[in-house]
Amino acid sequence: MNRLFRLRMFAASLFCTTFLVFAPASAERGKDGQLNLLYWQAPSIMNAYLSGGTKDIEAASLVLEPLARYDETGAMVPWLVDTIPSLENGGVAEDLTSIEWRLSEGLIWSDGTPFTSEDVRFTWQYCTAEGGGCAQVEKYGGIVDIETPDARTVVIRFDGPKPFPYTAFVGAQAPILQKAQFTECLGARAPECTKANFYPIGTGPFVVEDFRPNDVVQFLANPNYRDAAKPAFSKVLMKGGGDAAAAGRAVLETGEFDYAWNLQLAPDVLARMEAVGRGKVVSAFGTVVERLVLNLTDPAKAIGAARSTREHPHPFLTDPAVREALSLAIDRDLLVEIGYGAAGRVTCNVLPAPAIYVSRANEACKMQDIDAAKERLDAAGWLDTNGDGVREKDGVDLRVIFQTSTNAVRQDFQVLIKQWWAEIGVDTQLRNIDASVFFGGDPGNPDTFQKFFADVQMFAGSFDGTDPETYMSSWLCARIPSPENQWQGSNISRFCDAEYDALVRQMRSTAPMNERAALAKAMNDRLVQSFVLLPLVDRGRVSARANSLGGVRINTWDSELWNAADWVRTDAK
Amino acid sequence: MPEPRPPSAVPALSRWRSVWKAFARHRGALLGGITFLFILLAVFIGPLVWTLDPGFADLRARNQGASWAHPFGTDNLGRDTLARVMAGGQISISVGLAAMALSIGLGTLIGVLAGMFGWLDGPLMRLTDLFLSLPLLPLLLVMMLLFNESLSALMGPETGTFVLIVSAIGLTSWMPTARIVRGDVLALKEREFVLAARSMGASPARLITRHILPNVLSPILVSATLGIATAIITESALSFLGFGFPPDFATWGQLLKDATIYLQDYPERVIWPGLAISLTVLSVNYMGDGLRDALDPRARR
Numbered sequence: 001m002n003r004l005f006r007l008r009m010f011a012a013s014l015f016c017t018t019f020l021v022f023a024p025a026s027a028e029r030g031k032d033g034q035l036n037l038l039y040w041q042a043p044s045i046m047n048a049y050l051s052g053g054t055k056d057i058e059a060a061s062l063v064l065e066p067l068a069r070y071d072e073t074g075a076m077v078p079w080l081v082d083t084i085p086s087l088e089n090g091g092v093a094e095d096l097t098s099i100e101w102r103l104s105e106g107l108i109w110s111d112g113t114p115f116t117s118e119d120v121r122f123t124w125q126y127c128t129a130e131g132g133g134c135a136q137v138e139k140y141g142g143i144v145d146i147e148t149p150d151a152r153t154v155v156i157r158f159d160g161p162k163p164f165p166y167t168a169f170v171g172a173q174a175p176i177l178q179k180a181q182f183t184e185c186l187g188a189r190a191p192e193c194t195k196a197n198f199y200p201i202g203t204g205p206f207v208v209e210d211f212r213p214n215d216v217v218q219f220l221a222n223p224n225y226r227d228a229a230k231p232a233f234s235k236v237l238m239k240g241g242g243d244a245a246a247a248g249r250a251v252l253e254t255g256e257f258d259y260a261w262n263l264q265l266a267p268d269v270l271a272r273m274e275a276v277g278r279g280k281v282v283s284a285f286g287t288v289v290e291r292l293v294l295n296l297t298d299p300a301k302a303i304g305a306a307r308s309t310r311e312h313p314h315p316f317l318t319d320p321a322v323r324e325a326l327s328l329a330i331d332r333d334l335l336v337e338i339g340y341g342a343a344g345r346v347t348c349n350v351l352p353a354p355a356i357y358v359s360r361a362n363e364a365c366k367m368q369d370i371d372a373a374k375e376r377l378d379a380a381g382w383l384d385t386n387g388d389g390v391r392e393k394d395g396v397d398l399r400v401i402f403q404t405s406t407n408a409v410r411q412d413f414q415v416l417i418k419q420w421w422a423e424i425g426v427d428t429q430l431r432n433i434d435a436s437v438f439f440g441g442d443p444g445n446p447d448t449f450q451k452f453f454a455d456v457q458m459f460a461g462s463f464d465g466t467d468p469e470t471y472m473s474s475w476l477c478a479r480i481p482s483p484e485n486q487w488q489g490s491n492i493s494r495f496c497d498a499e500y501d502a503l504v505r506q507m508r509s510t511a512p513m514n515e516r517a518a519l520a521k522a523m524n525d526r527l528v529q530s531f532v533l534l535p536l537v538d539r540g541r542v543s544a545r546a547n548s549l550g551g552v553r554i555n556t557w558d559s560e561l562w563n564a565a566d567w568v569r570t571d572a573k
Numbered sequence: 574m575p576e577p578r579p580p581s582a583v584p585a586l587s588r589w590r591s592v593w594k595a596f597a598r599h600r601g602a603l604l605g606g607i608t609f610l611f612i613l614l615a616v617f618i619g620p621l622v623w624t625l626d627p628g629f630a631d632l633r634a635r636n637q638g639a640s641w642a643h644p645f646g647t648d649n650l651g652r653d654t655l656a657r658v659m660a661g662g663q664i665s666i667s668v669g670l671a672a673m674a675l676s677i678g679l680g681t682l683i684g685v686l687a688g689m690f691g692w693l694d695g696p697l698m699r700l701t702d703l704f705l706s707l708p709l710l711p712l713l714l715v716m717m718l719l720f721n722e723s724l725s726a727l728m729g730p731e732t733g734t735f736v737l738i739v740s741a742i743g744l745t746s747w748m749p750t751a752r753i754v755r756g757d758v759l760a761l762k763e764r765e766f767v768l769a770a771r772s773m774g775a776s777p778a779r780l781i782t783r784h785i786l787p788n789v790l791s792p793i794l795v796s797a798t799l800g801i802a803t804a805i806i807t808e809s810a811l812s813f814l815g816f817g818f819p820p821d822f823a824t825w826g827q828l829l830k831d832a833t834i835y836l837q838d839y840p841e842r843v844i845w846p847g848l849a850i851s852l853t854v855l856s857v858n859y860m861g862d863g864l865r866d867a868l869d870p871r872a873r874r
């Protein structure tokens with residue numbers, strides 16, 4: 001007994017000493033020098049509200065922070081507050097029409113000024129301002145007013161019961177902007193505030209030192225960060241450009257960079273890179289769905305300014321039979337095998353997680369059925385009467401332009417899908433566009449995915465949190481990108497369905513979890529069964545970190561850089 | 574500089590025969606010519622023999638090494654590499670020849686005009702300097718971005734891109750030819766036989782076609798062969814950067830681009846198109862070299 005006790009004591013003291021030896025090592029700001037991040041899709045803006053691109057949101061998340069965010073398990077963690085308001089602790093009103101956030105004490109912006117509830121209120125005004133084209137406006141849906149009784153209290157009032165009130169100011173897509181900096185940038189002037197959009201003042205662990213759009217961003221540790229011992233890195237270099245293969249190589253094979261994001265590479269290529277032994281591939285499944293989006297509006301160049309707007313319906317993709325046939329012709333299993341291996345799985349839903357929201361009604365898409373696809377087209381009157389291998393009806397040929405970003409896996413998918421579509425009599429012309437342009441959201445560029453000047457395009461989409469309400473409202477009629485909203489908007493298909501809109505409204509006022517799940521599934525089914533979105537692959541997020549980088553907890557529910565303040569340099573080789 | 578002589582002094586037939594003799598004596602040129610001819614045959618006649626569709630993805634035969642069914646192996650989608658190299662060669666060589674024709678035509682026109690007409694010399698040569706000072710690759714990329722969509726819509730993706738690439742390369746590579754031709758024309762203009770023709774009242778058009786052009790033919794021919802090589806390389810670079818033909822059209826540059834990520838696992842996928850580009854360019858350069866020696870009467874002696 002005595003011996004056992006002594007042994008335990010010894011083990012405990014050993015544990016303590018190890019802990020003590022390691023603990024102080026990470027307790028000094030900036031001791032670990034420079035952190036090198038490789039985001040091969042280079043950030044083009046540092047303001048999450050003016051870009052739908054993940055790369056921009058992730059870059060901004062080093063500087064701008066929300067009130068609460070999600071950890072890698074999908075659980076909400078308080079960030080600029082001490083507790084998450086809930087019904088139990090009285091933070092959410094009994095009638096679900098308001099929520100009260102209490103900001104942590106002593107928060108200051110990186111410029112030294114105090115962070116107050118006024119900034120939070122201003123952020124809401126900024127994103128909902130008329131003509132601002134805020135990319136995250138659905139986060140602020142249903143808010144009628146935000147009250148600021150004192151400098152640390154924020155009371156959000158909704159237009160009705162809001163069963164899931166954690167959309168505004170939660171997650172990397174809805175961070176707080178500084179009122180003093182952005183006050184002149186409301187509404188249509190938002191994109192013109194270049195200085196503010198490139199050098200936002202934030203509360204995060206880093207501040208922007210130098211920003212070169214689509215190239216490189218340099219950050220310094222925030223001298224006013226709330227935890228005096230963090231971040232461990234004094235500088236961050238976020239380099240853009242190149243492609244996924246070069247990025248993977250830079251971390252896994254040559255060790256030039258510490259972290260490479262979004263390594264969409266063929267599985268065998270990635271495995272070989274990891275075998276070199278300089279770094280680790282980190283991955284996690286979340287909500288990322290690689291999908292084909294069909295354009296319900298006419299992208300023909302001849303239409304001019306009104307191309308890809310609802311004024312001109314698409315000549316044949318408005319026919320559900322054509323859309324269904326395009327889906328039936330695709331062998332999703334093979335796509336996963338070729339493109340993703342273990343980092344992907346077939347999905348027939350745009351909402352692939354969490355489990356309670358996953359519909360089981362669409363499993364049929366997992367089987368490729370070329371004959372059924374041909375039957376659908378025959379039945380709808382699309383026949384190849386002139387023998388050129390392409391079906392037509394009323395003088396309209398089934399010829400599509402299929403675009404996506406430049407990426408080896410996506411180009412392989414394009415070739416395969418083109419071949420399958422050729423089998424059912426649909427001619428496909430392929431285009432690929434540089435990823436920084438395609439996802440850049442620049443209203444002046446014709447090749448962005450929001451403008452969608454093509455018939456079909458492929459990209460991945462996801463949502464940050466565990467509640468899909470915001471994500472599902474992406475396909476509201478009001479969210480269609482158009483010249484009026486500077487082509488910002490998440491309803492890329494230009495899908496407009498009154499019943500779908502009604503489901504979104506219903507979900508906004510439904511509290512019980514199982515009913516919300518049923519609504520989410522119903523919306524998913526409506527989208528998928530009308531074949532405006534053809535889900536292909538549920539993608540795990542794959543990134544790579546150097547062996548010497550510690551603290552990485554890859555997160556599919558928020559920015560991957562969500563805990564960059566805790567990242568440290570370790571001794572591992 | 575070639576020794577100009579009145580066109581009637583030596584019968585044309587014997588002149589070309591002696592050029593051919595000199596060319597055939599140049600071993601590199603002969604070898605280059607044979608190689609180029611072989612590549613041309615392989616690329617344009619080969620697909621009639623090797624009938625696999627270069628675009629067809631045979632998904633049961635992915636990532637295969639060399640075999641009788643696929644002598645060059647298959648890529649990661651099961652497309653036959655031999656068929657793709659041949660199809661790629663058709664596009665790359667066609668682009669090379671067409672762009673060369675355009676740039677030679679343009680270069681000769683501008684060179685002759687500048688050499689013949691003094692008042693045009695200044696403006697045209699400054700234009701040449703201007704084009705020479707433009708950074709070509711960025712200019713090409715911008716042209717691709719700006720015009721690719723409209724041309725593809727007008728003529729279909731393949732022809733549209735072909736026309737665009739050919740004109741882009743042609744319009745940016747005529748300058749050396751123009752300078753060489755102008756220099757030769759300036760020298761020829763003062764020769765006695767030209768003066769004689771002029772004093773007999775020959776019109777400028779007749780002077781150019783009968784007396785000047787036949788005598789500047791050799792530098793034009795030489796820069797034409799070298800132009801093919803440059804054009805093929807430029808097209809490959811564009812495709813490699815992803816700005817050439819759409820991703821499903823195999824060109825040599827595109828094949829290289831697709832293969833780079835598999836460089837370590839399947840090096841042969843880079844080697845075949847790379848070898849094709851190198852061999853073509855090298856053989857064309859040797860031909861040019863031999864042609865220059867053969868056409869220069871002083872070097873022949």
